[in-house]
Each structure stands twice: as C-alpha cells, then as structure tokens.
Amino acid sequence: MRQKLLRAGADELNYEIRGIVKKAEQLQKLGKEIYWENIGDPIQKNHRMAAWMKEIIGELAQEDATYGYCHSKGVLATREFLAERTNQLNGVQITADDILFFNGLGDAIAKLYQFLVPSSRIIGPSPAYSTHSSAEGAHANAHPLTYKLDPENNWYPDMDDLYLKVKYNPNIVGILIINPDNPTGMVYPLEILQRFVEIAKEFDLFLVCDEIYSNITYNGAKAYKLAEYIEDVPGISLNGISKELPWPGSRCGWMEYYNRDKDEQFNRLCNTLDNAKMIEVCATKLPQLAIPLILSDERYQPYRDALNEKIGQRSKLITELLGDLPQLHFNETFGAFYNTIIFKDEVLKKGQEIEIEDPKVKALLDGWLESDPNMSLDKRFVYYLLASKGVCVVPVSSFCSDLQGFRVTLLEEDETLMRETFTHIREAVLEYTGAYSYSSK
Numbered sequence: 001m002r003q004k005l006l007r008a009g010a011d012e013l014n015y016e017i018r019g020i021v022k023k024a025e026q027l028q029k030l031g032k033e034i035y036w037e038n039i040g041d042p043i044q045k046n047h048r049m050a051a052w053m054k055e056i057i058g059e060l061a062q063e064d065a066t067y068g069y070c071h072s073k074g075v076l077a078t079r080e081f082l083a084e085r086t087n088q089l090n091g092v093q094i095t096a097d098d099i100l101f102f103n104g105l106g107d108a109i110a111k112l113y114q115f116l117v118p119s120s121r122i123i124g125p126s127p128a129y130s131t132h133s134s135a136e137g138a139h140a141n142a143h144p145l146t147y148k149l150d151p152e153n154n155w156y157p158d159m160d161d162l163y164l165k166v167k168y169n170p171n172i173v174g175i176l177i178i179n180p181d182n183p184t185g186m187v188y189p190l191e192i193l194q195r196f197v198e199i200a201k202e203f204d205l206f207l208v209c210d211e212i213y214s215n216i217t218y219n220g221a222k223a224y225k226l227a228e229y230i231e232d233v234p235g236i237s238l239n240g241i242s243k244e245l246p247w248p249g250s251r252c253g254w255m256e257y258y259n260r261d262k263d264e265q266f267n268r269l270c271n272t273l274d275n276a277k278m279i280e281v282c283a284t285k286l287p288q289l290a291i292p293l294i295l296s297d298e299r300y301q302p303y304r305d306a307l308n309e310k311i312g313q314r315s316k317l318i319t320e321l322l323g324d325l326p327q328l329h330f331n332e333t334f335g336a337f338y339n340t341i342i343f344k345d346e347v348l349k350k351g352q353e354i355e356i357e358d359p360k361v362k363a364l365l366d367g368w369l370e371s372d373p374n375m376s377l378d379k380r381f382v383y384y385l386l387a388s389k390g391v392c393v394v395p396v397s398s399f400c401s402d403l404q405g406f407r408v409t410l411l412e413e414d415e416t417l418m419r420e421t422f423t424h425i426r427e428a429v430l431e432y433t434g435a436y437s438y439s440s441k
Contacts, residue, residue, distance in 0.1 A: 019398075020038050020382070020386070020392055020393075020394060021038065021039075021392070023368060023383065023386060023392075024036070024038075024386060024390075024392045026364055027361065027364065027386065027387065027390065030358070030360050030361060030364070032358075032361065032390050033390050034386075034390050034391075034392055035389075035390055035391045035392065035417075035420075035421040035424065036392050037391060037392055037393045037408045037409050037421065038392045038393060038394050038409075039409070040182070040243065040248075040336075040337060040338065040409055040411065041248050041411075042243075042246040042248070042337075042411050043246070043248060043249070044411075045409065045411035045412045045413060046412065046413035046414055047246065047411070047413055049245065049246075049247065050299070050303055052297070052299055053245065053290075053294055056290055056293045056294055056297075057286070057290050060286060060289050060290055060293075061286065066285060066286055066289060067285075068285070069281055069282050069285070070282050070283075070285045070288065071282065072274070072277050072278040072280075072281060072282050073096075073097070073099065073100050073101065073274060073277065073282075074099060074100065074101030074254065074282070074283060074288055075101075075285065075288040075289060076096060077292065078101075078288045078289065078291050078292055079096035079097075079099040079101075079254075080096045081291070081292040081295075081296070082096075082099055082239075082254070082256070082291070082292075083095055083096050083098065083099060083256075085295075086225070086227050086237075086256060089225055089227050089228050090228075091225070091227040091228040091229065091230065092227045092230055092231075092258045092259060094227075094256060094257070094258065098256055098257040098258070098260065098270075099254055099255065099256050099257075100254060100255045100257075100273060100274055100277055101252070101253070101254045101277075101282070101283040101288055102252075102253050102254060102255070102277070102283050103251045103252070103253075103283050103284055104240065104242065104250075104251035104252065104253050105131070105210070105212055105238055105239075105240045105242070105253035106131050106253075107251070107253065107283075108238055108253050108254070108255055109131050109132055109135050109210075109238070110135050111273055111276055111277075112135075112208070112236070112255075112273070113135040113136055113138070113139040114139060114276075115269065115272045115273070115276065116139055116173070116269075118139060118140050118141055119140070119171050120140075120171060120173045120174075121136070121140055121145050121169070121171045121172045121173065121174075122136055122145070122172070122173065122174040122175070122176050122208060123145040123146060123147055123162070123165060123166065123169075123172050123174075123175055123176065124136060124144065124145070124146055124147070124175075124176035124178075125146060125147060125148075125149050125157060125176065125177070125178060125181065126146035126147065126148055126149060126399070126400050126401045126402075127149060127183050127184060127340055127396055127399035127400065127401040127403065127407075128144060128146055128399050128400035128401065129178055129182045129183060129210070129399070130398065130399060130400070132144075132176055132178070132210070133146070133399070133400040136176075144400050145165070145169070145172065146400055146401075147161050147162035147165060148161045149181070149184060149186070151184075151329040151331060151340075151342045151403065151405075152329060154186060154331055155181065155184040155185075155186035155331055155340070156186065156188075156189070156192060157192065159192065159195050159199075162175070162199065163199055166199055166203050166205070167203070172203070172205065173205055173206065174205050174206045174207065174208055175196055175199065175200060175205055175207055175208070176208045176209075176210070177193070177196060177207065177208070177209045177210070177226075178209070178210040179193070179209060179210070179211060179213075179214065179223055179224070179335075180213040180214065180216065180217060180221075180223050180334070180335025180336040181335070181336065182210075182213065182336050182338055183338050183340045183394075183396075183399050183407040184331070184333070184338070184339070184340045185315070185331075185333025185334065185335055185336050185337070185338050185339050185340070185410070186331070186333070186334070186335065187217055187221040187222070187223050187334045187335035188223075188224070190224050190229065193224055193229050194229055197229060197230060197231055197233055200233045201231075201233060204263075205233075206233065206234040206235055206236070206263070206266050207226065207230060207233055207234070207235035207236075208235065208236045208238065209226040209235065209236070209237050209238065210238045211223070211225060211226060211237050211238060211239055212238065212239060212240045212242070212243050212244070212253070213243055213244075213335055213336040213337075214239075215244050215304060216243060216244065216307075216308060216311065216335060216336055216337060217308060217334060217335045218308045218309060218311050218312030218315065218334060218335070219312040219315060219316075219332070219334050220334070221334035221335055223335055225237070226258065227256070227258060230258055230259065232259055232262055233258075233259060233262075234258065234259045234260060234262050234263045234266040235257075235258040235259065236255050236256065236257055236258070236270075237255065237256040237258065238253065238254075238255060239253060239254050239255075239256065240252060240253030240254065241253075241287060241291060243336075243337075244304070245294065247287065250284070250286075250287035251284060251287075252283070252284060252287035252288060252291075255273065257270045310413075311337050311410050311411075314337075314410040314411075314412070314418060315332055315333045315334075315339070315410055316332075317415070317418060317419065317422070318333075318339055318408070318410065318422055319332050321419070321422040321423060321425075321426050322341060322422060322425065322426055322429075325426065325429055325430070326344075327343060327344060327347045327429055327430075327433050328341055328342065328343060328344065328347075328405075328429065329341070329342040329343075329344055329405075333410065337409055337410040337411050338407055338408065338409055338410065339407070339408050339410065340396055340399075340405060340406075340407045341405050341406055341407075341408065342396065342403050342404065342405035343377075343378065343381075343404045343405050347404075347433055348377035348378060348380075348381060348404050348433075349377070350377070352380075352381075352384075352432050352433065352434070353384060353432070354384045354385075354387075354388040354428060354431045354432050355388075355431075356387055356388055361387050362387075364387065365383060365384070365387040368383050369383065376395060376397040376404070377404050378395040378396055378397050378403075378404040378405055378406060379395040379397055379398070381395070381406070381428075381432055382394070382395045382406055384428065384432055385406075385424075385425065385428045385432075388428060388431075389424035389425070389427065389428050390424070391421055391424050391425055391428070393406040393407060393408050393425075394406060394407045408422075408425070
C-alpha cells in the first residue's frame with residue numbers, strides 16, 4: 001500500500017483463547033477427540049438454559065415491538081430495573097440514565113478505551129483477561145500496563161506493586177479490577193477492594209470493575225459489588241448476562257456509571273460513551289427485554305444457587321486431581337468458572353516432550369513448534385497437551401503475564417467427562433516434566 005495501514009497498537013490485539021482453536025481443529029480433521037477447555041461458554045460444555053427462561057424469551061419473540069429499535073442507551077424499563085437493584089446495595093445511588101447497554105461486554109470494553117487520549121492509561125491485573133489488556137494496549141500504542149496477581153498468595157494483587165506503578169506513572173488515570181477474576185477464579189476480599197479506593201482517591205483516578213461474574217461465587221465466597229465500596233470515587237461497573245443466565249449468544253452487556261457528578265473529565269467520558277452508542281442507534285433489544293422478567297422471577301435465584309453449587313463441586317474435583325502435584329502452584333477457586341494453574345520456577349525446560357504415537361499428529365505438532373522458535377515454555381506445554389491428550393487449554397503467557405502455566409474452565413456438566421479431561425491434564429504434567437515416562441505407564 002502507498003501508506004502504512006495499521007498503527008503500532010494493532011499488534012496488541014491478540015486472543016489466544018480462540019486462537020488455540022485453529023490448532024485443535026487441525027487435530028480434529030485427523031480424527032483426534034478434543035476436550036475443549038479454552039473458552040468460558042457454558043452452552044458448549046453441555047449446559048442447557050432453563051425451559052422457563054426459554055418460554056419467557058419465546059413469548060417476547062412473539063411481540064411485534066421486540067423487533068424495533070429501543071432507546072439508544074437501552075430499554076428504559078430494564079435500565080430502571082437494574083438501577084433499583086444497584087441502589088438496594090445501599091452504596092452509591094444511580095438512575096436509569098447512568099446505565100448504557102452494549103452488544104456484549106467486548107463491545108463495551110472496546111468503546112471505553114477507544115475514546116481515551118492515547119497517553120491516558122488504565123492499569124489492570126496480570127494475568128490479564130485478553131479483551132481488556134489487548135484493548136488497553138491497542139488504544140495506547142504500547143504494551144498493556146499491569147499490576148501483579150500473586151499465585152503464592154491466593155492470587156491476591158500485590159498492592160505495593162500497584163501503588164508504586166501508579167505513583168510513578170502520571171499517565172495512569174484509572175485502575176481495572178475484575179471481580180471475581182478471570183482468568184484466576186479469585187474473589188477479592190473487601191479490605192483489598194477498599195485499598196483500591198484509597199489509591200484512586202490519593203491519585204485522583206477512576207475505577208473500572210468488570211463484574212460479569214459477580215453472581216457466580218461458591219464454596220462460601222461473596223463478591224462485593226463496586227457500588228458497595230466505591231464511596232465518592234468515579235467509576236464504571238461492567239455487567240452482562242452471557243455468563244450468569246448463561247446466554248453468551250445474546251451479546252448483551254451494560255455499563256453503570258458511578259459518581260459521574262464528582263469529576264467533569266469523567267462525566268465527559270460518560271457522555272462521550274452515550275453519544276457513541278447513539279450514533280450506532282442502540283444495542284440488541286430482545287435480551288434487554290428479557291432481563292427484568294428473568295432476574296425477577298422467583299425461580300431465578302434457586303436456579304443460580306444450584307448452578308453455583310455445581311461449579312463449586314467442580315472446583316473441588318480439579319483440586320483433587322491437580323492440587324497435589326509438586327510441579328504446580330495450585331489455588332482453589334471461589335468465583336467465576338476458571339482456574340489458572342502455574343508451574344513452579346524451573347519446572348518447564350526446553351526439550352521436554354510427550355511421546356506422540358501418531359506420525360500425522362507428530363508432524364503437525366512439529367510444524368507448530370518450528371513456526372515459532374521463541375515460543376514461551378508454557379505455550380509449548382499447551383501444544384504438547386493438545387497433541388498428546390487432545391485437551392485444549394490456554395497458556396498463561398497469553399494473558400499478558402510472565403508466569404508459566406495454563407487456564408482451564410469449570411464448566412463441564414458431565415462429571416465423568418470432566419474427570420477424564422483433568423486426569424489427562426494430570427498425566428500430561430507428569431509425563432512432560434519427567435515425573436514418569438510414557439513407556440512406564
């Protein structure tokens with residue numbers, strides 16, 4: 001082309017969660033069974049939406065009004081319903097005008113970073129959820145800014161690391177929190193959340209909290225909502241129904257603005273986001289109409305509680321199968337439906353492998369490895385796991401992290417299949433790290 005087409009930040013747009021699928025599909029064509037552990041889609045993992053929810057959605061689909069545009073910010077009755085739910089937390093108070101709907105949280109996240117000045121940075125956790133870190137890096141034409149989550153301390157953030165990075169980088173204007181966290185499954189204690197608020201106050205920052213998993217907690221955990229602890233700090237809560245109902249194909253998410261009257265620059269950001277959605281006309285209407293009908297139904301909370309209990313049981317199952325391996329830093333999860341598992345220092349080395357009997361699979365694997373001579377050690381393990389056992393996971397290095405490990409999900413509804421999947425992972429860890437060889441099994 002006569003001119004360069006892409007700015008430098010485009011290189012930060014990476015989504016290994018789906019990228020690994022291309023490799024798995026190549027194996028499928030060779031007849032290999034794949035155990036999909038790469039993406040948080042409950043429907044793919046044998047979950048069925050409740051019949052009563054389908055009835056509500058089906059009835060809405062019969063109404064002519066469902067097929068028209070709605071208000072650019074979203075269906076008013078739904079925004080009023082959600083505002084009231086937030087106000088019942090007895091924290092910051094909002095109105096329907098403080099809520100803006102998007103076509104999924106990916107859309108919301110992209111818009112949030114799109115209109116920030118490139119030099120204005122939002123620092124987020126590492127390991128980082130790819131949608132956030134990629135969007136932040138792309139907007140700034142730079143590598144994403146992150147603070148450390150510590151696998152040796154329950155995945156809680158290193159608050160000293162965060163404080164110093166904020167103090168000595170005046171370009172940081174906001175802090176991202178993901179609670180419960182993706183990819184680690186950690187749920188933040190209240191005292192740590194309050195410390196985020198203290199740092200934001202000291203340095204005049206705003207907070208962004210991705211809360212799409214806030215109602216998915218188990219084994220005694222509680223996820224505090226941003227509205228409960230933010231006090232008078234400006235902030236944005238990110239929410240959606242793709243994980244909670246779950247209805248990932250709805251592509252329905254929303255922002256809630258908090259304390260927009262406390263800072264003129266923050267209020268301008270909120271107005272800009274509203275105007276950007278107005279230019280697009282509106283977000284998809286059908287799922288918005290369904291939200292108050294489903295969430296206010298007396299059957300909903302027992303339904304959600306039962307799902308959470310099942311996820312908690314799966315967390316225990318993964319702990320049973322992987323928690324005792326000396327090669328790993330393993331943390332039990334309490335929220336969302338992921339676990340990020342880290343290899344201890346010096347466990348992964350160049351030259352480690354698992355024997356592959358099928359010559360076609362071996363040739364495919366060799367091609368993957370040769371295509372990237374500088375491949376991270378955990379990605380190399382992930383490729384061997386996929387080729388040898390058919391288990392498709394995501395390397396932790398793909399989550400904007402220097403740690404070495406992999407992320408799995410807690411979604412498989414079939415317990416026998418889940419036990420089989422994680423037994424394969426256990427075998428792969430042992431074989432790859434030399435704890436026992438293929439021939440000795």
